[in-house]
Amino acid sequence: MTGAAVLTVVIVLVPLVAIFGYVVYRGVGAINWAFLTQTPKPVGEAGGGMANAIVGSALILGIASLVGVPFGIGAGIYLAEFGRNRLGSVIRFTSDVLSGVPSIVIGIVAWSILVRGRGFSALAGGLALAIMMVPTITRTTEEMLLLVPQALREAAYGLGVSRWRTTLSIVLRTATSGVITGVMLAFARIAGETAPLLFTALGNTFWNLRYNQPTAALPLQIYVYANSPYDDWHRQAWAGSLVLIVLIVTAVAAVRYAVRRGSFGTA
């Protein structure tokens, strides 16, 4: 039976190695300076790149983090410090429910609130992704704050420190690296999301840096290019995938590093 268990591990690791290996193999062959610095060429013309999509992704992820991180941490603090009551349980349950909502459904809701009548925008895409970040950050923040020993809070109160100051500069500060772990996990989760951007950010073949205009994003561009019939676009889809995977694996590895350093101690 040990053999059977080893076999399952091998079967699971094969696609993992195959996907990573293939993305690196095709991506390294396809990536070049033009890919990183140019915008897409018109259909049928070879060359061009995804520079605008890389920048667009940064814009959208920036908006998402700007909104999602403070709200997620705030809600986590509420659950840990004030959430030992019925409202706390309701919010805790809501947050778990929210993390299970399919991303495409969040895309529809974001469309119906932010896009209908106003037009596609980076802001709508960023807010849709922010909603997806919040539950992960909230739950990790709560868990990490609860790990901070009660004695620390009492010591602070004993010195006459006010509650908000205790929470922010002592409890939150002690749990910093754990909270950062949650933020990075949430970031890794949304960085590759395509579905919520389909009807919010929409995509764009030109440069755009304005928050209220349709904006290109790396996952969207990969999706469009993968479904196209052109070899050159397939090549660029692989290059885009490599850039995206490097981004995400870096984030995950940073998380592992932070976790290994322990949940305590300031990062």
Add this chain to the structure above:
Amino acid sequence: MPGPQPVAAAKVSANAVQSKPLLQTAGGEGADRVFKSAITACGLAVLGVLVLIVYELVSSSRLTWHAFGFKFFAGTDWNPVSEQFGALPFIFGTLVSSLLALVIAVPLSVGVAVFTTEMCPKAMRGPLSFFVELLAAIPSVIYGLWAIFVLVPILSGYVQPFLAKTLGWTGLFEGPPYGIGMLAAGVVLAIMIIPIISSISREVLMVVPQHQREGVLALGATRWEMIRVGVLRNARAGIVGGIILGLGRALGETIAVTMVIGNRPEIAKSLFAPGYTMASVLANEFSEATGDVYLSALVEIGLALFLVTIIVNALAQLLVWTVTRGQPARGNV
């Protein structure tokens, strides 16, 4: 935890010495009240977002609900031009592709979890779970891209002809082996949910008390009997919870499935045939939907998908919770 505590305390006291106005905060009640309101507002915002999602889905799908009622979910005809909307082919596609994924993923995930907790040398445990969790970090669009160019050719060239020859008599593996279709969607979904199921199973197996294992071994059981009787039986509810959490993820998965399932709204017995899921019809048709009824029909599919995943996830959380007693399940790590 006794180890790190003194360090943290030392840091805090250093902190306390540095910041001057610590003892002058007697008038800090006002600031405290502001802080508490701001923090409570963040918490309430989480609740507000969920309420907003439900409200928007319900109000934007009202049109179809009035026009078709429950028949919407039983109809098989999806024809936007003549404004005939029946969602059954999509529900069928979502269910079949997800169940197929479970059939493939469950034995593999449980096997990996058992291996990492019970058999594998300590030094390998960390890297192995790291690699399996990396699978969860790959974006679904990259799974889709890989599936189109690598998995689908393998399926159509080798796997499907083999299945047709050996199991063709069941009727599940008939028709031309295009590669693209329900089978491809099921396999991709399986690869995507293995990390979730195996990481939760691992967590659950790790909380099974050590004396359970020792007790069974002391009775003369072999290692395999110990795992089956002492470990798996104790962790059953939690593993089922992990499986259902994986199901929830499979039901809502959009992009990778859309890229390989073939996107044809029909109900076919053969797994080689193309299909369509609730999530992928939204991805494909939502931005091109013309007309209020069409749009509202799509939103209603979104609402149905939302409700199903909520129920599935709540059930899973409950099951995992009964085993780990309050330590939250990390499905999305």
